[in-house]
Amino acid sequence: MVIISATIKDVARKTGLSIATISKYINGGNVLDKNREIIQAAIEELNFTVNEMARGLKTNKTRTVGIALPDLNNLFFTSIVSKIEDVLLKDGYGTIICDYKQDYDLEKKKLEFLVNKSVDAIVLVPSGKEVNELREILESGIPVILIDRLLKDIECDVVLGDNLNSSYNAVETLFTKGHKRVGVIVGPQEMYTAEQRLKGYYRVHEDYSFKIDSNLIKYGDYRMDSGYALFKELLSMDDPPTAVYVTNYEMTLGAVMAINEMGINIPDDLSIIGFDNMELIRVLNPPLSVVVQPMEKIGETTAKLLLKRMSGDNSNFPSINRLKSDLIVTKSIGKAK
């Protein structure tokens, strides 16, 4: 039943109990078993539901978590959100999802919207452009958890993938197969994840004392079209790479399309490692090797940390959770010739 009709007074009248008792019951307080049954029966009969808005004003709790994303049309984020919701739902929390459309001004507005909805906590994939808004929210006592991206100038709980070492391991795997010219398609360098993924590429080259050919590094925008175009650029070089590492899902799709179009034979002509184990990757032939970010784990860790913070437990603040990725190695990686 969703329609608010009966009031708490009606329930009190019906049961002959005090409003205080009914109120205690509704808010999860201790009530005699006998009264509990009577109240529940009256609530059902009267079709009474708590007006969450009125309730929020009294208890200052809305049992609602706000989630702000840069792009609702990005499966990586929506997969994480789905997992967060699964966990929170079991604890009776609802979620308000907002999309700030990669627009910095809108990011601020959406945060303001969530605060005005009196959410008990906020999950944010930050644009990274500014932190003042966020600082104010934290100072007001609303728990905030950042996901996917770290912000350097603020103390805040964060849950993200270990982007640096995922890249390190991916490129190292190609090295061990004899590849020395590894092309990489990275994201915009002002973005935390992109910067970290490139750093891993650099570091592993350094550790192996392999010189980097900067022509092998292509800067995309994390969208499919750029993966497609930059992959073609790499393969049309005079001295093309023998292996390519593509550092996000959308750009990987673009690269796969280029591979099909160009009739490239994997792994005979080229070895390839892509990113994120989504639906599409699963039906490719040959199967693609991929860095698998722990989306479920990111979602679960975030939800559990949220529940902890909302319960008032602020131990280990700020909690930095840098979760390891897996590398699924398939026959898309061959020996360098």
Place this chain on the structure above:
Amino acid sequence: MVIISATIKDVARKTGLSIATISKYINGGNVLDKNREIIQAAIEELNFTVNEMARGLKTNKTRTVGIALPDLNNLFFTSIVSKIEDVLLKDGYGTIICDYKQDYDLEKKKLEFLVNKSVDAIVLVPSGKEVNELREILESGIPVILIDRLLKDIECDVVLGDNLNSSYNAVETLFTKGHKRVGVIVGPQEMYTAEQRLKGYYRVHEDYSFKIDSNLIKYGDYRMDSGYALFKELLSMDDPPTAVYVTNYEMTLGAVMAINEMGINIPDDLSIIGFDNMELIRVLNPPLSVVVQPMEKIGETTAKLLLKRMSGDNSNFPSINRLKSDLIVTKSIGKAK
């Protein structure tokens, strides 16, 4: 600024005006220009923001629209939502997005959640399983607009694609190229869109007096894996179709993967029409012919109808908006041999 600090009393004290005047200003009422300036200055200086929750209790308006989807990880729905948000945002409306995860019980809970958040209106992609919940919401006076799917047993505004005639036109286009054995991969028949798309396939056969071979009709689940598997089934028939029509985006992706894997030459070996003009379709080679549902138009029409209903204008209720799809014809369609 998002943090609620100053109260309306502080603004009254600061300006020397009455609380009634400040309140009128805040709620958009008529206030002398002179006072308007003083109040605005005080609001800015005091960093005063309206507590939306408290405000909602008084005015019964939260300037918030709730949107409930069956699947947050489906680009067709999130694209429509993005458009709805764009339009509503210009009118100062916020949106609460909910995912009911194709779970009928959760659909009811999410609707309840939205009602408890005192949204001014609701947009719903209905599961189609039950309408009582919805009827109660409508009776309570909250405007609801259904998108993508029509519900037969309820009077409600609805905005959807013309699924029947899109399919009719797609298959007819194949007929005009001489194809008589057209395979079709459809969705689950208890789903409105799937039922309509199959109906179009039947009707055009009837109008051309072409007999239907029921083996050419494959029932999928609107997910990629089923598109992949069913496409392979069709092509492995003793008497395979010369053209295939795939009736949603995810299943089209699956079919494309099967095409690549099987090394099928489009259009020499087979003609194909897919569904929805998303990112992926754009980078295929050869370009895929697709039925293009008017996602932007669905979003825009929904948002405008929402604004109309929220303003109290109930003319032409229930408003059934059945929007035409486009058919993009590329060289993925060849002449039957």
